[in-house]
Amino acid sequence: MSGKLMLILGGTQHLTAELATAAEADRTCLQHEAVRHQLLAALFRAGHKPQDSSIVDVVRPGERGPIICEVLPAGHTSYHAVRAGAVRVREIGQVTGGTPERLHVVLTSPPDEPWIPDLVEQVLDVSVxxxxxxxxxxxxSSSATGTERLSN
Incomplete structure (x- = not known):
């Protein structure tokens, strides 16, 4: 194995461990957990079977790859918090295997400013x-909740 490949693999292992630690910390927030379970319930109602993961809050199979949803803790609704969540869900997409079909940041309440979702989607290709x-x-929202096929 080349030195560069070993360095990348080592970095991926460290990133995966950091993401698992962050997910565990987020799951101590009761509002985070309430929204995560609300999203899981919406997916089950839409006929999907989300998968368990230690590094991502909600993941389900899509037609072209996994659909990944990362729930932010309560109060993380500013542009900087949402942008940081979008970067984190992009990192999750890199270590979950396969190319994600869609990435979502899920807030516990509306964003602080109405322009935040559009800007994050435009710049980072992550929906809010x-x-x-x-x-x-x-x-x-229809992709995150699994209702996109129901609305066609």
């Missing part, structure tokens, strides 16, 4: 969604 009293909001 959040629960509301009437369902799920944000670009890509």
């Amino acid at each position: 969604v959040w629960p509301s009293a009437t369902g799920w909001q944000g670009p890509g």
Whole structure:
């Protein structure tokens, strides 16, 4: 094995460990867990079977690869927090195997500014969604909740 490949593999192992530690810490937030389970329930209702993971909050098979959803802790709704969550879900996409079909950051409440979801999607190709009293909001909410095939 070349030195460069060993360095990449070692980096991937460290990244995976860091992502698992971060996921474990996030799951101590009760609001995070409530939204994560709300999303899991929406996926089950839409006929999907999300998979368990120690590094990502919600992952389900898509037609062209996994659909990955990372729930941010309560209060992480500023642009900087959402951008950091988008980078994290991109890192998760690199270590989960296969090319992700779609990446989502899930907030526990609406973003601080209405322009945040569009900018994060445009710059990082990660959609931002959040629960509301009437369902799920944000670009890509049908992909995150698995209802995209139901609305066709």
